[in-house]
Amino acid sequence: MFALQSTAPSLAPPVAMLVVFALLGAVVGAVGSAVARRLSNPVAKYRVLYAGVLLPFALLAYGVLALLGFGGAVAATALGGTDGVAATLLADFVGLLGAGLVGLAAYAPTVRGVRAVRDIDLSTGRALARMARYVVGLSAVVAVVIAPLRLTGTASPLGLAGVFVLVVAATLVGSPWIVAAVRSTATPTGATRERVDALRERAGLDVRDVRVLDTDDEETATVHVRGPPGYRRLFVTTTFLDRFDDDTAAALLAVEAGRIEAHVLPARAGSVVAAAVPLVASVAGRGPRWVLLGAAFVALGVGFGLCRRGVRAADDHAAARVGADAVADALERYADVHGMEPTRRRVPNPLSINVALGDRIDRLRER
Structure with missing residues (x-):
C-alpha cells in the first residue's frame, strides 16, 4: 500500500x-x-x-x-x-x-x-x-x-505508525462529514426537528446540528455524536425515532451526552494508537521486541479499562440527569428492539471496550 x-x-x-x-x-x-x-x-x-x-x-x-x-x-x-x-x-x-x-x-x-x-x-x-x-x-x-x-x-515502519495516528485523528475530526458522505442522511424538519430538539434539551445534549439516518429496513435504533468540540453532529436513526418513546429516547441521548463528558470515543482511539506505536516499533526492530510487545499489550489493556470506566461514567451521568431506573429501562428497551439478550459477565473481559449490557442494567438497578 x-x-x-x-x-x-x-x-x-x-x-x-x-x-x-x-x-x-x-x-x-x-x-x-x-x-x-x-x-x-x-x-x-x-x-x-x-x-x-x-x-x-x-x-x-x-x-x-x-x-x-x-x-x-x-x-x-x-x-x-x-x-x-x-x-x-x-x-x-x-x-x-x-x-x-x-x-x-x-x-x-x-x-x-x-x-x-x-x-x-x-x-x-x-x-x-x-x-x-x-x-x-x-x-x-x-x-x-x-x-x-x-x-x-x-x-518506513515508524512512518506507517505516524500515518496510522494521522488517519485516526482525521477520522475523529472529520467524522461528521465522513458519515454524511457514506450514509444517506436527512436534516430533520417540522415536528421531527421539534421533537429531537426537545429530547436533546431534556437529555442535556449540546450539538451543533442533527442528521437522520434511514434505517427502516435494518431497524437499527442507534444514536451517535461525532465531531470535535464546537462542531458536534448528532446522528439519529429513523428507527430510533419510530420505536422509542420520549422517555426511552431522552435516556439514551443522556447516555450519549455522558459519553461525551467522559471522552469515551477519544479514549478508544487513543487506546488503539497507544498500542499500535510500540507494536509497529517492535516489528520494525526499533527496540527490544518483547518489551515493546509487552508495552503494546499493557497500553491496550489500560486503555480499554479506561474505556469501560468511561461507559460506566456515562451511565452515571445519564442517571443523574433522568434517573437510574429510566436509563435501565431504556437499555432494556434498546436490547428488545434489536432482539438482543442483555449479557452479563462474572469477570470483565480485559480486551473489551464495552461493559456488558446486562451488567450496566444491573448496576443502574442497584442505584
Missing part, C-alpha cells in the same frame, strides 16, 4: 488471489452465520462474528493483496505507470477497495441470518448496496489521508 514498485507488477496473480479470498470470504461468512444462528443470543453473536472474524479476514486479504502489488498493478494497467499523484491515489484506493470487496463477499451470506434472527425485512441486495457505499467512501477517505506519506516517500 505504501510503496509502489518501480516496475509494474503483473495484474494476474493479485486478481486471482482476490477471487480466492472473495470465495473463501463467502464460505467463512456462510459458516459463521450458520453457527451464530444456532447459538444463544444470536444477535450479539453476529456482532462478534463481524468484529472478530470477518473484519480480521478482510484485513488479512488486504495485507496479502498489498504484498502482491494489487493496487500498483491496477494503477499501471489503467494509467500506464505507477508514478505521480494520480497513480498513488488510485493504487491505494484500489488496494483498500479490494479488501472491502472481500469483506462484502463475507458479509453477504450473513444478511439472511440476521434477517431471520431479528425478524426484519432487510433484502440482501439493499444491505450490500449500503455496505458497498460505505466501503467505497471509506476507501477514498483513507487513500486521500495517506497520500502525503506516500508521495514524500516516508514509508
Whole structure:
C-alpha cells in the first residue's frame, strides 16, 4: 500500500488471489452465520462474528493483496505507470477497495441470518448496496489521508505508525462529514426537528446540528455524536425515532451526552494508537521486541479499562440527569428492539471496550 514498485507488477496473480479470498470470504461468512444462528443470543453473536472474524479476514486479504502489488498493478494497467499523484491515489484506493470487496463477499451470506434472527425485512441486495457505499467512501477517505506519506516517500515502519495516528485523528475530526458522505442522511424538519430538539434539551445534549439516518429496513435504533468540540453532529436513526418513546429516547441521548463528558470515543482511539506505536516499533526492530510487545499489550489493556470506566461514567451521568431506573429501562428497551439478550459477565473481559449490557442494567438497578 505504501510503496509502489518501480516496475509494474503483473495484474494476474493479485486478481486471482482476490477471487480466492472473495470465495473463501463467502464460505467463512456462510459458516459463521450458520453457527451464530444456532447459538444463544444470536444477535450479539453476529456482532462478534463481524468484529472478530470477518473484519480480521478482510484485513488479512488486504495485507496479502498489498504484498502482491494489487493496487500498483491496477494503477499501471489503467494509467500506464505507477508514478505521480494520480497513480498513488488510485493504487491505494484500489488496494483498500479490494479488501472491502472481500469483506462484502463475507458479509453477504450473513444478511439472511440476521434477517431471520431479528425478524426484519432487510433484502440482501439493499444491505450490500449500503455496505458497498460505505466501503467505497471509506476507501477514498483513507487513500486521500495517506497520500502525503506516500508521495514524500516516508514509508518506513515508524512512518506507517505516524500515518496510522494521522488517519485516526482525521477520522475523529472529520467524522461528521465522513458519515454524511457514506450514509444517506436527512436534516430533520417540522415536528421531527421539534421533537429531537426537545429530547436533546431534556437529555442535556449540546450539538451543533442533527442528521437522520434511514434505517427502516435494518431497524437499527442507534444514536451517535461525532465531531470535535464546537462542531458536534448528532446522528439519529429513523428507527430510533419510530420505536422509542420520549422517555426511552431522552435516556439514551443522556447516555450519549455522558459519553461525551467522559471522552469515551477519544479514549478508544487513543487506546488503539497507544498500542499500535510500540507494536509497529517492535516489528520494525526499533527496540527490544518483547518489551515493546509487552508495552503494546499493557497500553491496550489500560486503555480499554479506561474505556469501560468511561461507559460506566456515562451511565452515571445519564442517571443523574433522568434517573437510574429510566436509563435501565431504556437499555432494556434498546436490547428488545434489536432482539438482543442483555449479557452479563462474572469477570470483565480485559480486551473489551464495552461493559456488558446486562451488567450496566444491573448496576443502574442497584442505584
